Amino acid sequence: MSELKILEERKSFIQYGKNQSDGCGSLQCDSDSLSGAVSQRACVYCGARVVLNPITDAFHIVHGPIGCASYTWDIRGSLSSGSELFRNSFSTDLSEQDVVFGGEKKLGKAIEELVAKETPKVIFVYATCIVGVIGDDVDAVCKEAEAKYGIRVIPVKSPGFSGNKSYGYRMACDAIMTLIRPHTGPKKARSVNILGDFNLAGEMWIIQNYMKEIGIEVVSTITGDASYESLIKAPTASLNLVQCAGSMTYLAKQMESEMNIPFVKVSFFGIEDTSASILRVAEAVGTQENVNRAKALIRREEAKLKGFLESRIPRLTGKRAAIYVGGGFKAISLIRQFNAMGIKTVVVGTQTGKPEDYEIIGTLVDDDAVILDDANPTELELFMREKGADILVGGVKERPLAYKLGVAFCDHNHERKHALAGYEGVINFTNEINSSMNSPVWQYLQVPEFLTEEGEHE
Amino acid sequence: MSKNLVNLNVNPCKMCMPMGSVSAFYGIKKCMTILHGSQGCATYIRRHMATHYNEPVDIASSSLTEEGTVFGGEKNLIKGLETLIKLYEPEVIGVSTTCLAETIGEDLKRMIKDFNETHPDYKGKIIHVSTAGYAGTQYEGFFQALRAIVEQVEMKPEKHDGINVITGMISPADTRFLKSVFDSMRLDVVLLPDLSENLDGVHQPVYNRLPQHGTSVEDISKMAGARYTIELSTFIENEKSPGYYLEKTYGVPLIRLNLPVGLRDTDAFLEALTKTGAKVPKALIQSRGRYLDAMVDSHKYNAEGRAAIFGEPDFVYSMTQLCIENGLMSTVAATGAKCSALEDKIKTGIAEVGQFMFNDHFVIAQDTDFDHIEQFVADTKANVMIGSSDGRRIEEKMGVPLVRCAFPIHDHIGGQRVRMLGYEGSIDLLDRVTNTLLTLKESSYRETLYDKYYDETRKAPELKLVVGGKMSIEEKTKKHPCFNGCGTGYARIHLPIAPACNIQCNYCVRKYDCPNESRPGVTTQTLSPEEAYKKYVYVKEKMPNLTVVGIAGPGDALANYEKTRETLQLIHAYDPDVTFCISTNGLMLPQYANELVELGVSHVTVTLNAVDPRIGKDIYQYIDYMGTRYTGEIGASILLANQLAGIKMLTEKGLIVKVNTVVLKGINDAHIGAVVEKAKELGCEITNLMQMIPVKGSVFENMPLTSNKEIMEIRKQNSAILKQMYHCKQCRADAVGTLDNDESFSLEAESEAWKTQVTTIDVLSEKVSDTPVKPALPLFAVASKGGILVDQHFGHASDFYIYEYEGGTVRFKERRSVSKYCDGSESCDGNGGGKNVKMDQILEAVQDCVCVVAMRIGEAPKRKLMEKGVKVMMTYGRIEEVVDEAARAFRSERAI
Structure with missing residues (x-):
């Protein structure tokens, strides 16, 4: 096994502790991945699909060869209260022939077939890499289909090479705007849209329940548990709440400028953020009555959590965490949640963090913590070992690596089957950290003497 | 410890001793077993074993009859032995007693001695074992037989280098595993018993009814000279232990170990084997590593497990131990056998997992049953x-899934191939348990979470229609005094905003305004939508039980549609939970039905006096429709068609529709049934059959009155068809309060109050101001992109979160986007971030604030802000915390 090395080209993407020099953050970030370094980042299509996938009654047609459709088939834990259509994966399955002669016809026929057999209200057509290269006019095919069938057929321009995952978010937001733009209406007082929650493990429902309790109407959920009918009402809300800022700020800004719907950013991860966000929503669009209800809800839920946390935290305090997640916002939120548990974050990295994210991160961790942008597995391994991390929070890809290193793991990703949002999420998150970090399995990792000393049979 | 305290065993979690005894004999080479007792014992046991092992199981019986039972069964046993020798030619015969044989006091030892003497031709070994069904379970029976075997086989005590390994009832596949370990370590082992082939045979061209494999008598005789014995049983008592016998009688040291299940106990087993000097082969060390990897891979899934483990004591112990080392809480560990040692052995381990999982609720039970x-x-x-x-x-x-891995398995196949020993067996079993938990979760989590978090009241399709409301139509109906049957508790307000009417009914004159008169179409004054809104707000504040706004004229709500719409929009913006109830003659219903739904109207009353234009023409003088006045049957036809179409549109959308019918003597009184039938057909909820109130000046002013008794009679007749309304008060168009207490006149006196105190709102504005115009409050601005923390440099700020200060506390006001303060120059990119945003825009965005909080700020902008009297705070932290801090500073400054 070769020694663990940090590539020369990667050194500027790594930083120890807070940067003291100029305060502008000297860590390099927000740039293209180094070829061959095994980046953990995904592609434009991935970003677009993540955002649009939870629209439950939409047909998602992946226009391209089969791989992209295959890898994104029902792999996320978004829940639906209605249609389960979104859990299917549709693809034009382009062949060599199609690549040579163009896939427009096949796409047109695919839509025709779908319309003949099903009753779609909206179809999203994802243009993948090959489509971008062979130059199919997906826009034209979609436009024609809209006219022909009287339904919405919306192109999502997501060739993998056209940017990074964040760019895919923007393409998805454009698609949503295309969908809702024609449906304006008078604004409803005391109503909001929730943007950037994907109803993983019912998280959107949890937030909706809070809104209901404080007397704020949720008009549209984007995109967790959304449907065509619910989405097109979005323009009538008086405020947008932006939860996953990374993917949805772009949409919120468009809705603000085109539809005059202001937005505020919120976070329902961790007690402090959940409480602050609930109160802020009430204050932003509600009356004193709504504010009072919000305060009562916060008081009640925080009191309920108090005893739980008092019993759990002694088991967690003093441990060391490594974080490797998609966006800076999530990393910051996790560091703060860990801090609240007395867990020190010793390694932290993101796929798409921005300079100011890293500056904030620098203020939240100790000086000897390692901060990484777009880290590769080698770096994660090196620093988790060096810093003696007890637990890693990351995506599914990072899980086996943590396990091989004898490090516990927290699945803070889209496949989760328990809610991490809201007060309930605090319980689940704490339990998950405990159940992995304090599992008895770690104490067996030593090889017993009779097996090492006496050696092998031959 | 929970112990079975009742005198009744319900659904046994154990079998009897003979079962264990015959199983053990199946591990002896060329051995046939006979049960000394009545026929059933052998048959039941054979059936049980045959379905588990999927092998033919032959067990003879002495088939004791009544005579044998009374006078002794020796004859039967001898006959039985003779017969089975003839049929099977076994080299070893196991004779196990049963309850019956033991109870009648059969002396097997003597009988077999006699048999050997009287049958010198038979050279085989006959081993007898005393296994009364009531003396223990199959677990004890198994070891009892093994003990009898080592006691009765003639031993050769010469020392040799081999070792003995004695097991309880493990599966044939696990037995093969043990043998492969011995082979790979080149160990000379006598394994007692050896079930590997006899109860998991291969398919061969010729079937041999006598088990050809297993431990031979010759091998058994060498056990007395072995270096040591490893006995794999956690609980077996010394008196039943073959290993203990060998130690006491022949001085063969005994190492008692748990079954090699899981990491710790497999390590211990292998370590015991290395005492011979043998080395552990690489393949086993590899599989050890693989098991460790599997433990780690599945530890989080196992942490969600709560296992109920039941079976023989050794199995329960080892399975529980496997769970403990994998952090899987075993909440139930139960054995049907009597085993008081079980609790001590596992309690600490389970409690430790329980501590890890914060679950102290577990049960350890012995001598228990499935009940x-x-x-x-x-x-x-x-x-x-x-x-x-x-x-x-x-x-x-x-619905609790079951992992079948212990004897007996009747409803799955492969009982003989179940693995649990060694690292690989542990992986097999652990994977099965983990996958069972995963399958359970995968197949149920969507439903579970839906049930847990999804609010049913949001599920009702009707709710979609109730714009902005958080109550379903059902809830609204319950709070609607006209629909909830008795009208108590909830109040309604009729807002008289609709003066015009588009039809003329022969019973109606709307010109009257008499406060003493209470009937439909009457009001003291009509209101503008804005006045109506003010009145509602005023009344709502005084009367919190006000739930319903009705538009009941004095004319027709839809003949004054613009006013109706504006009124509803205004009120809805103030109170999204309000119930809107509209009364109409239905003429314009098809035109506005969809819009009513959009406006949030949930209840509509349509006055439908006839469903036949020939009758209708006598009720309606004329209708004004689309700019034309129609009379006679044509007019009545148009009205009727629109009424029916409109009602249908509403009911299809899920609205509650009530039909009002005025009973007119000699005109429609014989036609009422047809009207109610039609209402039902159209999906209406209820009909309200009303008396006509004769009005001076109307066409019907001299029509005879329908008496209370008559109207009640008609309602009763029609209640078989559709729900009837019995409590209609025929309210005025400006009625206020509960049905029993109209407060419209007391309110009239206060009209000045509601007209001046309540300020208007703009329905399209985003915020409802429920207090009169406020003076400008001190504002605080926080530079934040993420909205949670102060996370932006002032110079890079794209967004400010603005808080207003009032009465010592701060309250979030709005988020300001810097790009909105664009001066129109080329640098405004609309994205509000990055270096291109001019400092001027930023300054503009916060210039009305008393304090600005940012992560950092340059000297120049700081100076500029100070010049404008804006204070500056540089800090990190949560927005709410820093704003509180800034507010405290502001307050103390003010105090000075």
Whole structure:
């Protein structure tokens, strides 16, 4: 096994502790991945699909060869209260022939077939890499289909090479705007849209329940548990709440400028953020009555959590965490949640963090913590070992690596089957950290003497 | 410890001793067994074993009859032995007693001695074992037989280098595993018993009814000279232990170990084997590493497990131990055998996992039955069961999945191939348990989370229609005094905003305004939408039980549609939970039905006096429709068509529609049934059959009155068709309050109050101001992109979160986007971030604030802000915290 090395080209993407020099953050970030370094980042299509996938009654047609459709088939834990259509994966399955002669016809026929057999209200057509290269006019095919069938057929321009995952978010937001733009209406007082929650493990429902309790109407959920009918009402809300800022700020800004719907950013991860966000929503669009209800809800839920946390935290305090997640916002939120548990974050990295994210991160961790942008597995391994991390929070890809290193793991990703949002999420998150970090399995990792000393049979 | 305290065993979690005894004999080479007792014992045991092992199981019986039972069964046993020798030619015969034989006091030892003497031709070894069914379970029976074997086989005490390994009832596949370990370590081992082939035979061209494999008598005789014995049983007592006998009688040291299940106990087993000097082969060390990897890979899934483990004591111990080392809480550990040592052996381990999982609710039970186990499973919320197929009833009844891995398995195949020993067996079993938990989760989490978090009231399709409301139509109906039957508790307000009417009914004159008169179409004054809104707000504040706004004229709500719409929009913006109720003659219903739905109207009353234009023409003088006045049958036809179409549109959308019918003597009184039938057909909820109130000046002013008695009679007749309204008060168009207490006149006196105190709102504005115009409050601005923390440099700020200060506390006001303060120059990119945003825009965005909080700020902008009297705070932290801090500073400054 070769020694663990940090590539020369990667050194500027790594930083120890807070940067003291100029305060502008000297860590390099927000740039293209180094070829061959095994980046953990995904592609434009991935970003677009993540955002649009939870629209439950939409047909998602992946226009391209089969791989992209295959890898994104029902792999996320978004829940639906209605249609389960979104859990299917549709693809034009382009062949060599199609690549040579163009896939427009096949796409047109695919839509025709779908319309003949099903009753779609909206179809999203994802243009993948090959489509971008062979130059199919997906826009034209979609436009024609809209006219022909009287339904919405919306192109999502997501060739993998056209940017990074964040760019895919923007393409998805454009698609949503295309969908809702024609449906304006008078604004409803005391109503909001929730943007950037994907109803993983019912998280959107949890937030909706809070809104209901404080007397704020949720008009549209984007995109967790959304449907065509619910989405097109979005323009009538008086405020947008932006939860996953990374993917949805772009949409919120468009809705603000085109539809005059202001937005505020919120976070329902961790007690402090959940409480602050609930109160802020009430204050932003509600009356004193709504504010009072919000305060009562916060008081009640925080009191309920108090005893739980008092019993759990002694088991967690003093441990060391490594974080490797998609966006800076999530990393910051996790560091703060860990801090609240007395867990020190010793390694932290993101796929798409921005300079100011890293500056904030620098203020939240100790000086000897390692901060990484777009880290590769080698770096994660090196620093988790060096810093003696007890637990890693990351995506599914990072899980086996943590396990091989004898490090516990927290699945803070889209496949989760328990809610991490809201007060309930605090319980689940704490339990998950405990159940992995304090599992008895770690104490067996030593090889017993009779097996090492006496050696092998031959 | 929970112990079976009742005198009744319900659904046994154990079998009897002879079962164990005959199983053990199946591990002896060329051995045939006979049960000395009545026929049933052998048959039941054969059936049990045949379904588990999927092998032919032959067990002879002495078939004791009544005579044998009374006078002794020796004759039967001798006959039985003779016959089975003839049929099977066994080299070893196991004779096990049963309850019956033991109770009548059969002396097997003597009988067999006699048999050997009287049958010198038979050269085989006959081994007898005393196994009364009531003396223990199959677990004890198994070891009892092994003990009898080592006691009765003639031993050769010469020392040799081999070792003995004695096991309880493990599966043939696990037995093969043990043998492969011995082979790979080149060990000379006598394994007692050896079930590997006899109960898991290969398919061969010729079937041999006598088991050809297993431990031979010759091998057994060498056990007395072995270096040591490893006995794999946690609980077997010395008096039943073959290893203990060998130690006491021949001085063969005994190492008693747990079954090699899981990491710790497999390590211990292998370590015991290395005492011979043998080395552990690489393949085993590899599989050890693989098991460790599997433990780590599945530890989080296992942490969600709550296992109920049941079976023989050794199995329960080892399975529990496997769970403990994998952090899987075993909430139930139960054995049907009497085993008081079980609790001590596992309690600490389970409690440790319990401490890790914050779950101290677990049960350890001995001498128990499935009736109790079921209770334990329910009490401790177990989510997986591990044991024999006897748990299948609980699985079926309670939906707790069962991992079948212990004897007997009747409803699955492969009982003989179940693995649990060694690292690989542990992986097999662990994977099965983990996958069972995963399958359970995968197949149920969507539904579980839906049930847990999804609010049913949001599910009702009707709710979609109720714009902005958070109550379903059902809830609204319950709070609607006209629909909830008795009208108590909830109040309504009729807002008289619709003066015009588009039809003329022969019973109606709307010109009257008499406060003493209470009937439809009457009001003291009509209101503008804005006045109506003010009145509502005023009344709502005084009368919190006000739930319903009705538009009931004095004319027709839809003939004054613009006013109706504006009124509803205004009120809805103030109170999204309000119930809107509209009364109409239905003429314009098809035109506005969809819009009414959009406006949030949930209840509509349509006055439908006839469903035949020939009758209608006598009720309506004229209708004004689309700019033309129609009379006679044509007019009545148009009205009727629109009424029916409109009602249908509403009911199809899920609205509650009530039909009002004025009973007119000699005109429609014989036609009422047809009207009610039609209403039902159209999906209406209720009909309200009303008396006509004769009005001076109307066409029908001299029509005879329908009496109360008559109207009640008609209602009763029609109640068979559709729900009838019995409590109609025929309210005025400006009625206020509960049905029993109209407060419209007391309110009239206060009209000045509501007209001046309540300020208007703009329905399209985003915020409802429920207090009169406020003076400008001090504002605080926080530079934040993420909205949670102060996370932006002032110079890079794209967004400010603005808080207003009032009465010592701060309250969030709005988020300001810097790009909105664009001066129109080329640098405004609309994205509000990055270096291109001019400092001027930023300054502009916060210039009305008293304080600005940012992560950092340059000297120049700081100076500029100071010049404008804006204070500056540089800090990190949560927005709410820093704003509080800034507010405190502001307050103390003010105080000075």
